[in-house]
Amino acid sequence: MTVSPPSGSPIGRDDELDRLRHLLHDAMDGAGRSVWIEGEPGIGKSALLNSFLTEAASLGCHIRAGAAEEFGRRIPLHVMLDCLGAEPGAKDPELREIADLLSCGAPAGRPADPVAAATERLLGLVDRLSAGRPLVVAVDDLQWADESSILLLHRLSRLAQRSPLLVVGACRPVPCRPDLVTLKRGLTSSGAEVITLASLPPAAVTRLAAELTSELTGAGLLGDRLGRAAELAGGNPAYLREMVDALVREDKVRRQEDTAELDGETGGGLPRTLTDAISDRLGFLSTGTTGLLRSAALLGPAFSVTDLGAIVGRSALELTAALEEATAAGVLTESDVLLAFRHPLIRQALYERPPAGLRLALHLQAARALADAGLAVERVAEQLLAALRGPGAVPVVDGWTVDWLLRAGRRLVSRAPEDAAELLRLAVAYLPSDDPRRESLEVILAPALVLLGHRDEAVRLAEKVLAATGDPARAAEMSWTAGWAMTDGHHHEAARRTLSRALRAPGLDDVWAARLRAMLARSAVADGDLAQADAATRRALAEADRSGDRPAAAAALYAAGIVQVHRGDLDAATDRLGRALAIAEQCDDPETHDLRLRLRQSRAYVLLVQERHADADLAARELLAEAERDASPSRLACSRILAAEVHYHAGRWNEAIAQLDAAAGADDLIPAADRRWLHGLAAVIAVHRDDQASAEAHLGAVPATGAGHAGAQYVPLARALLAERRDLTEEALAILTRLLDRTGTRPAYHRHIWLPTLLRLALREGDTRLARAAAKAGSGAAPHAGRWPAASLAAVAQHCAGLLEGDHATLTLAVDAYRAGGRPLQLAQTLEDTAVVLAERGDLRAARTAHAEASEVYTGLGATWDLLRADTRLRRHGLRRRRGPRRRAATGWDALTPAELTVARLVAEGRPNPDIAANLFVSRRTVEVHVSHILSKLGVRSRVEIAGEAARRFAGTELKAVSAWAG
Known part of the structure; x- marks a missing residue:
C-alpha cells in the first residue's frame, strides 16, 4: 500500500498521534508493541493511521500497510497478502512464491495446507524485514478481515514483543465478530496499546469546519449559524465533511466578505443529499436496527427504552440486540437513565428520511x-x-x-x-x-x-366561561381560577370582589365554598388585611371539614400560616404550614401541586428566619427537588430565589449566584416583587464582590421603587452600597433613610441586613440624629421577643448600640450573637466595626485580632469591597493586614470557586449531572450552572474537554484524590 502524504496532522488528534509516536520510538529502540485503534465509522481512524505512517516512513521505517475489504472475507490471508505485497506479479521472488502457494495454478507439489504454509512464510518475511530496520505493519478496517489474517496478526503481535516491530490494527466496533473480540483480548493481555477515538472536541470541530468551508468557498472565517450547524455532526469528521459539502453544494452557504455563513433563510431541515449520504453511511447496521432507530428518532435526541418499546410494540428484551448493536456502533450512547443519539446529525437524518x-x-x-x-x-x-x-x-x-x-x-x-x-x-x-x-x-x-404566568389571559378566559356557563360547579371553579390569577398578579381588590361574588352564588356546595374562601383568605393576607384573612380562614377550615375537601383545608391552613408570619409568631406559622403541607401531600391535582410548592417555600423561609439553618437548607433542597421535577417555570424560578437567599445568609454565595442565574432565565414570567427579590439579592452580592457592572445590570432590571415582601429590601440596600462604593455617602444615606421610614410596625426580621450600615454611614457623616433613630429602630425589635428569633434581634440591637456609643463590649456581644446565629456577613461587619472602635481607643492588639478575623470571613465570602473598606478604615489607625486580598483569576483553573472545582473533579471522573447532584446534595440545575461556569472559565466547550484539561493539569494525580484542589 502506498501511503499518501496528508496535508497535515488530523485536526484534534494530537494526543493520539503523540501516543503512536512514543510507541514507534520504543519499537525503533527494539521494544516492539501492538496497537489497537478503535472508533465508529467516520471518526478518523484512517486519517490518523495515514498521518502516522507518513511520519514513520520519514523516520526510515519499513512500512507495510493494507486495508480489509468487505468482500474479501472469504479469501484466506487476503488482507495480509495485500499488506505485505505478496502477489503473483511481485518483483521479490519470495513474495511471488508466497502468493503462488494460495493460487489455483500452483504447482503439484504445493503443501497440503497452503494457508498454514503461507502464514509461516509471511511470519518469516516480517521477521527478516524487522531485523534490518524498524518495521510498521498496519491493517485498517479489520472488521472486514478474513479469519486467517486475524490469526496472523495475533502471531505478529507476539513477534513484536521481541523485535523492532510495531503492529497496528484499526477497527470499527461493529460488526462485533467473535474472532475480533478474541484478537483484541489477546493483544491487550499481552500489553497492547488501545486507542479509542472519541468525538472531536468543539474547538477542533470549529477549526475543521472552517478549513472545509475555506476549501469550498474561499472564506477564511466561520459564521455563528454555520458554526452551530457544525455542532450537529457530534464531532464526527466524516459527517461534518458531508454536511459542509451538502450545504455548499445546495447553495445554503453564503460568503459575506471573509466569512462563510449559513443562509439566514434556510429552514431547519437537512439537505436531502446529506440525509441520503448519512443514511447510506449507516448501512453497516442491520436492517432491523436501522428501522428501530428511525422510530427512536421520533422520540427526540434522548428516549427511554420503555417509550420506544411502546411505539414499536416490542418488549425491552426484544429490543436488546438492536440497541446493543447501535450502542456498540457509536450511534447511541447512555444519557443518565436514557439512551441518546450520539450525533444529532444522525438523529435528524433518520428523522427526516421519511x-x-x-x-x-x-x-x-x-x-x-x-x-x-x-x-x-x-x-x-x-x-x-x-x-x-x-x-x-x-x-x-x-x-x-x-x-x-x-x-x-x-x-x-x-x-x-x-x-x-x-x-x-x-x-x-x-x-x-x-x-x-x-x-x-x-x-x-x-x-x-x-x-x-399568563394571568391576564387566564382572567379573560375565566370571565368568558363565567358569562356563558350554566353549571354552578364550573362557575365556582372559574371564579377560583380568576381569584388565583388576580392574587398572583397583586390585583387583590379585584380578586376579593370576584371571590366574594362567587361565594354568594346560588347552588354553591361546601367543597367549592371552602376552596373559594381559602383563596379569599390568601388574597386578603397578601393585601395585608389580616382580620379578613383570619375570618375567611376559620370559615374555610369549617367548610373543608364538613365536605372532607383536602385541597381547601390545605389552602386555608396555608393562609393561616402566612397570617402568623405577618404577625411575627413563627412557631404558630411553622405549625400551620407543616399541617397544611401534610394535607397537600395527600392530594394530586394541578392546583394543589402549586400550593404544595408554595407551602414548601414558605416553610423554608420561616425556618430561615427562625435561624434553624440546617432545617432551612434541607427544606430548600427538598423544595428545589420537587420544583425541578414538576413546577411551572415561574414557580421554579421563585423556588430558586428562596434557595439563593438560604445560601446567601449561610455564606454560600457561589451557590446563591448559581440559583439566581438559573432563576433569571424565567425573569419575564415571575411576579414583579419576586423580580425585585432576585435582582436585588444578586446586586447586593455583586457590590460586596466589587463587581459594579453586574450590580448595575441587575439594578437596571427592576424599577427604582416598588412594594413587595421582605426580599424587596435588597434593591435599596444594593443601591445604597453601590453609592457608598462610589463615595456618594449622602445618596447612600438618603436611600437607607427612606427604607427606615417605611419600616413602621413591620416585623423586625431583615433589619439586620441594612440597619447597621445606615448607622455606620450616619456616624461617618456626623448625623447623630439619624444614627440615634437607627439605633432606636434596632432596639425596637424588643416587642417581637419570643416570636422572632432572639439571637438576630439581640445582635441587631447590640450592633447598633455598640456603634452609636463606641462600646466594644456591646459590639462583642453582637459578635457572639451573630456567630451563634450563623450569619457570616453580619459577623464580619460587626468584627470590622469592633476593630475600628478598639483602634480608636488605642487597643491596637485587640483591634488587629478583630480585623484579622473579619478579613478571613470576608475572604471566604469573596467580599472584595468589604475587605477594601475594612482595610481603609483600619489603615487610618496604622493597622495593615500582612497580606492583601488576592483577587481570583478571571479565567483558568484559578478562577474556579471551591464548589466549581468539586464539580469539575466529578465531571472529570465521568459522573453525569444527576449523580453529581446526588453526591453533593444539590439540585441538578445547580450542577448545570456550575458546569456552564466551568466551561466558560476554562475556555472549553464540552465535558470531555473538562476531563482532558483536568488530566493535563493534574497529570500523575489520581482524579479521585484531587479533592484537595477543591478545598
Whole structure:
C-alpha cells in the first residue's frame, strides 16, 4: 500500500498521534508493541493511521500497510497478502512464491495446507524485514478481515514483543465478530496499546469546519449559524465533511466578505443529499436496527427504552440486540437513565428520511401508542405537538386528541403546563363554539395559563366561561381560577370582589365554598388585611371539614400560616404550614401541586428566619427537588430565589449566584416583587464582590421603587452600597433613610441586613440624629421577643448600640450573637466595626485580632469591597493586614470557586449531572450552572474537554484524590 502524504496532522488528534509516536520510538529502540485503534465509522481512524505512517516512513521505517475489504472475507490471508505485497506479479521472488502457494495454478507439489504454509512464510518475511530496520505493519478496517489474517496478526503481535516491530490494527466496533473480540483480548493481555477515538472536541470541530468551508468557498472565517450547524455532526469528521459539502453544494452557504455563513433563510431541515449520504453511511447496521432507530428518532435526541418499546410494540428484551448493536456502533450512547443519539446529525437524518406527511402520521400513531401503554402524559403531548406543529403540519386536532385532553389534560397541566397550554389552545380553536367539550377544555386551560404566568389571559378566559356557563360547579371553579390569577398578579381588590361574588352564588356546595374562601383568605393576607384573612380562614377550615375537601383545608391552613408570619409568631406559622403541607401531600391535582410548592417555600423561609439553618437548607433542597421535577417555570424560578437567599445568609454565595442565574432565565414570567427579590439579592452580592457592572445590570432590571415582601429590601440596600462604593455617602444615606421610614410596625426580621450600615454611614457623616433613630429602630425589635428569633434581634440591637456609643463590649456581644446565629456577613461587619472602635481607643492588639478575623470571613465570602473598606478604615489607625486580598483569576483553573472545582473533579471522573447532584446534595440545575461556569472559565466547550484539561493539569494525580484542589 502506498501511503499518501496528508496535508497535515488530523485536526484534534494530537494526543493520539503523540501516543503512536512514543510507541514507534520504543519499537525503533527494539521494544516492539501492538496497537489497537478503535472508533465508529467516520471518526478518523484512517486519517490518523495515514498521518502516522507518513511520519514513520520519514523516520526510515519499513512500512507495510493494507486495508480489509468487505468482500474479501472469504479469501484466506487476503488482507495480509495485500499488506505485505505478496502477489503473483511481485518483483521479490519470495513474495511471488508466497502468493503462488494460495493460487489455483500452483504447482503439484504445493503443501497440503497452503494457508498454514503461507502464514509461516509471511511470519518469516516480517521477521527478516524487522531485523534490518524498524518495521510498521498496519491493517485498517479489520472488521472486514478474513479469519486467517486475524490469526496472523495475533502471531505478529507476539513477534513484536521481541523485535523492532510495531503492529497496528484499526477497527470499527461493529460488526462485533467473535474472532475480533478474541484478537483484541489477546493483544491487550499481552500489553497492547488501545486507542479509542472519541468525538472531536468543539474547538477542533470549529477549526475543521472552517478549513472545509475555506476549501469550498474561499472564506477564511466561520459564521455563528454555520458554526452551530457544525455542532450537529457530534464531532464526527466524516459527517461534518458531508454536511459542509451538502450545504455548499445546495447553495445554503453564503460568503459575506471573509466569512462563510449559513443562509439566514434556510429552514431547519437537512439537505436531502446529506440525509441520503448519512443514511447510506449507516448501512453497516442491520436492517432491523436501522428501522428501530428511525422510530427512536421520533422520540427526540434522548428516549427511554420503555417509550420506544411502546411505539414499536416490542418488549425491552426484544429490543436488546438492536440497541446493543447501535450502542456498540457509536450511534447511541447512555444519557443518565436514557439512551441518546450520539450525533444529532444522525438523529435528524433518520428523522427526516421519511416524507413529511408520513412523519406527522407516525407522531400521531406514537402518541396513541404511548397513551394506550399508560406512559407519562408529557411524552404523549410531545408527540401530539410534533404532529400538529411540524413542517407541513395542518394544526387540526382530531377527535382522539380532544378526548385524550379531556381525560388527561389536568394531569398534563401539572406536569408540563407549557405543552398543555399549547395543545389546549389548539383544541379550543378547532372545536366549534357550540361543542360542549370546548368549555370543558377552557376550564382545564385556565389554570395552565396561571401557572405559566399568563394571568391576564387566564382572567379573560375565566370571565368568558363565567358569562356563558350554566353549571354552578364550573362557575365556582372559574371564579377560583380568576381569584388565583388576580392574587398572583397583586390585583387583590379585584380578586376579593370576584371571590366574594362567587361565594354568594346560588347552588354553591361546601367543597367549592371552602376552596373559594381559602383563596379569599390568601388574597386578603397578601393585601395585608389580616382580620379578613383570619375570618375567611376559620370559615374555610369549617367548610373543608364538613365536605372532607383536602385541597381547601390545605389552602386555608396555608393562609393561616402566612397570617402568623405577618404577625411575627413563627412557631404558630411553622405549625400551620407543616399541617397544611401534610394535607397537600395527600392530594394530586394541578392546583394543589402549586400550593404544595408554595407551602414548601414558605416553610423554608420561616425556618430561615427562625435561624434553624440546617432545617432551612434541607427544606430548600427538598423544595428545589420537587420544583425541578414538576413546577411551572415561574414557580421554579421563585423556588430558586428562596434557595439563593438560604445560601446567601449561610455564606454560600457561589451557590446563591448559581440559583439566581438559573432563576433569571424565567425573569419575564415571575411576579414583579419576586423580580425585585432576585435582582436585588444578586446586586447586593455583586457590590460586596466589587463587581459594579453586574450590580448595575441587575439594578437596571427592576424599577427604582416598588412594594413587595421582605426580599424587596435588597434593591435599596444594593443601591445604597453601590453609592457608598462610589463615595456618594449622602445618596447612600438618603436611600437607607427612606427604607427606615417605611419600616413602621413591620416585623423586625431583615433589619439586620441594612440597619447597621445606615448607622455606620450616619456616624461617618456626623448625623447623630439619624444614627440615634437607627439605633432606636434596632432596639425596637424588643416587642417581637419570643416570636422572632432572639439571637438576630439581640445582635441587631447590640450592633447598633455598640456603634452609636463606641462600646466594644456591646459590639462583642453582637459578635457572639451573630456567630451563634450563623450569619457570616453580619459577623464580619460587626468584627470590622469592633476593630475600628478598639483602634480608636488605642487597643491596637485587640483591634488587629478583630480585623484579622473579619478579613478571613470576608475572604471566604469573596467580599472584595468589604475587605477594601475594612482595610481603609483600619489603615487610618496604622493597622495593615500582612497580606492583601488576592483577587481570583478571571479565567483558568484559578478562577474556579471551591464548589466549581468539586464539580469539575466529578465531571472529570465521568459522573453525569444527576449523580453529581446526588453526591453533593444539590439540585441538578445547580450542577448545570456550575458546569456552564466551568466551561466558560476554562475556555472549553464540552465535558470531555473538562476531563482532558483536568488530566493535563493534574497529570500523575489520581482524579479521585484531587479533592484537595477543591478545598
